[in-house]
Amino acid sequence: MSAVVFARHAMTPAERLRDAGWVAFVGLILGVPLIGLTTVDVGGRLGVETRFGLLAAFVAAAFAGRLALRWGIDHMRNRKLAREQASTTTAAQRAHGAQRLVNIVGWVALGASIALPIVYSDNRYVVDTATTVLIYVMLGWGLNVVVGLAGLLDLGYVAFYAVGAYSYALLSTQYGWGFWEALPVSGALAASFGILLGYPILRLRGDYLAIVTLGFGEIIRVILVNWTEFSGGPNGISSIPRPSFFGLEFTRRPAEGEQTFAGFFGLDFSAMHRLIFLYYLILVLALLTHVFVSRLRKLPVGRAWEALREDEIACQAMGMNTTNIKLSAFAIGAMLGGFAGVFFAARQGFISPESFTFTESAIILAIVVLGGMGSQMGVVLAATLLVLIPEFGRNFSEYRMLLFGAAMVLIMVWKPGGLLSHREPTVRLQATGAAASDKEGAR
């Protein structure tokens, strides 16, 4: 028995030159019609002009770029190899260390997120953006249950976000419900939509599942656009009441017989109070989501989700009821999306079907995938990146989505398993495994 091994050796300089030469040649062939020739208006007729100078520059750039890229790749690989050979630590130890680091980063991030509105208490833009990040973190954690843990590819997650948002909007504007009353009801409603979606697709997997969920997301959006009497159609629903701080409104003047937040605490009125309150509200909601999902993961249902992701047939052979496992994942994921939707409606004060397009689903899914499927901290990292990159990109105006796309491609090239792809086991073995690695670490 012999195995064929494809060793990816580093290139010699001559090979690199030849490789770059080929790329430049392809560039030349493509470049002649694209760059080398251009049409000009010659007295009302179309004429052709050549731009070989520009073409030469283009080919030279392709050559140099390819050379630099190859060199960079080889350089990185050598360094990685050297590092791997130099380090004598075991994979288990590294994973353990990585997990500790992630935990530390997590606590630091929590501290930073609590301090953020205090530091930036007069910067509306920062607090607003941070709130958006947290909404996506919460959505990411919700979808993580469905995609990351249970392995069910859901391209229509935004539907549950919409259900939550519209439930709160309608309950509050039509029936005068408050935020806290509407929150659980909207969550339950979103969960039942999750089950509704779950039933017909129990037998589907992979691509087919993705297509049906995509359709479901669109159905909800199309209904919201067209059922004008119910949802206000494309005009959406406006003047949705904002949440109050235990009955204290964030308004300049108190309503009849009530107090405002600023008045109660003897502060000068500031529009920032409400923004900061909203920020802390979503922070608390997100943290509750995190605790909830982390707990679930260690319970039999959470492990069943992961087992389902790994192998459905084996799950059945183990006597697991895959129907219930799938439906519970859909329901819980949908409920969390619904909560995020309620918050979104309350924060915006206005919602329309525009906010619930497929692009949103795609971004939430991208957060889960880029973060590393199933990783809670990865979601935070990815959500932060995906919200902040377009924000920083504002200076680049029309190139901003290009930047966004390029960043996503780079992350996937650099870390194919997502930013944090390490999976934390749900069972910690204290007796032998941890003690042994500690001992090794002490040496």
Next chain:
Amino acid sequence: MMLTMEGVHAHYGHIHALRGIDIEVQVGEVVTLIGANGAGKSTLMMSLFGSPKASAGRIVFDGEDITRVPTHEIARRGIALVPEGRRIFPRMTVIENLQMGTAHADPANYAADTARVFAMFPILEERKSQRAGTLSGGEQQMLAIGRALMSRPKLLLLDEPSLGLAPIYIRKVFQIIRELNRDHGMTILLVEQNANQALRVADRGYVLQHGEITLAGTGAELLASSEVRAAYLEGGHA
């Protein structure tokens, strides 16, 4: 009687995979089912497990008709399947895999069952915190068998347990089958392509061809039968 299948038919879409299967497995027996690729061996195992459901006929397990019982319910009644290709949960650790085997079992037995499986497969104890996907093929097969045993089944179904394993592990698998049957009184239904070894461990065996049972007898009888020798032993892998 542990298990009887009477005139069982099964379909995959339009494919008529099983055409009137009659087999029985008595308490404490090892029964082997041999047959070529595509004869319907795995279909037989899976239809026993309710996936696909038998389109005609009756399956009785431990005195109860389970023909229409949902798959997960069948597992709860005491049948454990070691599926073809092992199908362990690769990203979960060894110990988590074993835990998944007890999804429907009494949690009180968990410690004792784990100890029992570790005693049988010491390699699993050594690797208990390791991701199951990083185990070798043979170790994964041990894990798949260990996982099935965690639920304390009355009947153990093994679907091609020697498939794709190194010779040393093939021997080990058959040794385990013997031990389980002899020392623990486990009733086993074994599906194999490795006819020689499989018939040696079997009390009785069946030959499956094109969805029908064409031969039945004791392991020794089948080993000696000229048809079996011609079709599965000589010229094939023995």
